[in-house]
Amino acid sequence: EPEVTQTPSHQVTQMGQEVILRCVPISNHLYFYWYRQILGQKVEFLVSFYNNEISEKSEIFDDQFSVERPDGSNFTLKIRSTKLEDSAMYFCASSRQGGTQYFGPGTRLTVL
């Protein structure tokens, strides 16, 4: 059964460094999403992406964040200058039009 994959599973970085989180969505899906979950808190929407552009973004998704689909299979989230409060689990999801969002296993980001 197709699934969303994410790499790395765990990323440790120093405050101020740039990180790129990678996702491979399900192959016939066209809608892509990033969510994050700070430890002990709700899963929060960050951004949705369709047809090579951002469809919607939340207040969390400020200028420090960017997304890209560099090729036909990968979908990335970049944080330009990480802060301590960016420490969280980051989930990628994908869906067909009007379909269920399927989530990846997540990347645990730790900012020191």
Place this chain on the structure above:
Amino acid sequence: SQELEQSPQSLIVQEGKNLTINCTSSKTLYGLYWYKQKYGEGLIFLMMLQKGGEEKSHEKITAKLDEKKQQSSLHITASQPSHAGTYLCGAVGPTYGGSQGNLIFGKGTKLSVKP
């Protein structure tokens, strides 16, 4: 903005017992999703409900959406240790009227099943 309240926050049941988790929305739901999350892992899709009064079942899990489309319940029959985890309800955000768009989640209900 739309809020989802889940109850209870946590639940400990004896294996074999039935249980119900509730999810209440402050606004009419256009689509309601149930996911299961194990600690430190991703979200596993369980079921999606769209129509008022709709009910879906998968194995021993049944989800219902009330007629007014503001409350959903998840019922597990004869619970097993494999059912343990955190159950999240998610609703399509207010930006879109249909099922495309960002999901807003409740805080989750943590279920423990004692053997």
